[in-house]
Amino acid sequence: MKIAGCFSSSRLALGIGALLFGISAAQAHHPIQAKFDPAKKQTLTGIVTEVDWRNPHAHVFMNVTNGSTTLNWAVELESPVILKNSGWSGTTLQPGDTIQVSGITARDGSRQIWGENVVSSANNRQVYNVTNAAPTHPLAPRPTPRWPDGHVALGTTTGGTDGFWAFPSAKVLQEDGANLKFDSDAKLLNINDANKVAPMQPWALALYKHRQERNLQDDPMYLNCKPPGGPRQYQSDLGLQLLEDRENGRIFVLMGSGNRNYRIIYLDGRTTTGLVSGDDDNPLYYGRALGRWEGDTLVVTTSGFNEDFWFSNGGLPHTDLLTMEERFTRPDADTLQYKVTINDPGAYTKPWSASWTMQWVGGEDLPPYFCQSNRQ
């Protein structure tokens, strides 16, 4: 069949397929291993046909010719936020460029590859390799910023340079001292270590293993854009901002991940009862947080969580019985120490703690990042 004398049916089908393929690929937001199989490594050489520069993942489409057959592949890359940190821009590649892509291909057999490395065939120059490097620390620690009254500032002080906290030293929630190995998606390298991650009740351990064995593909943060409540908000690549509203006794935690939602920590001495008139029993994604200062450490107690989200990148379960105590300390200008104690008698056999640090990214505002639901 010919249409308007221009396109053969096979070309039309290829075009429609590529279009649909592109749409489905562009909507996908997921842990990498949920969609791509690390065991299916492949290297492809082809010609760039399109660059789709958007969140949550950028895509490069390329025609790969094998003999007399040309097929269009989607090369999926990190988010533009992370790509920019690696020196990549939306115009780094142009349609018509010949590239060689190394990566891992889709579990479902579709023509999609997660690009781990992209080399320009014209000059053999590597044009893409995600490093997402943290800012270099100064040789000598800079002193902790303080407010005029001498109190430590967790964010930017009045008149200070913009900045936010990112590059967590740990992206996986596990009990201090466990030191287990995970991949970049928070998947355990050895599933038999699951019982060492945290002191889980039997049902919680079984559910955690189930989530891990399904490659974290059911994560509602990716599937439904659920907020990264609990300690998860401090283990995101995209960082967060702490804005202190000292006059009104509250700290806003602005998320770089999710949909730029926020959490409020109240320091005005209120109790959790009556925080929001009439809906004390309405559990929330970020719970209800009350803070107090112990010297230079901000101590925050949060309860009132709902059960509609995963509170860790690796899929550790929690229940609405969760109470979280967090301790924030800024020992120098560029370091935020974070320690969380999880007390959830619904899912764990005893309270347990985890701690990590985050780095200050000065001179910048939070990068724009919006989630797109996979269930549309």
Add this chain to the structure above:
Amino acid sequence: MRLPIRGMLALGLAAGLATFASAQEGHPAKGSWIGEWKGNSAGESVLMVMSWDGKSITGIVNPGTDNLKITDAELNPTDWSIHLKAGDYLIDGKFARLELPNRSIVGTWKKGSAGGDFEVVRQ
């Protein structure tokens, strides 16, 4: 095979509601469950409401008569099987589609010499 109209309506209702199941990433048993209760003279639909207090599963089962308090509940997470006792009913089932908000429990129920299969879907 012909399905009774009431049975079809119940199935349709359950399927419709299941589409809108609210997220529940905590204890898998927690929530409201509606479904089929085959072989019951009082009607072939059932409602279960289960909760989790950190130590035990509590709640009610209503097989078309009255709310019956769950007096015994055991979940075996090794194979995700569950045993419930509510009134004179003994219920044994197994979770399916565990990862989904509209997961289900499929199994059998017994009351004296009566009994049958059941399937409930989380709402």
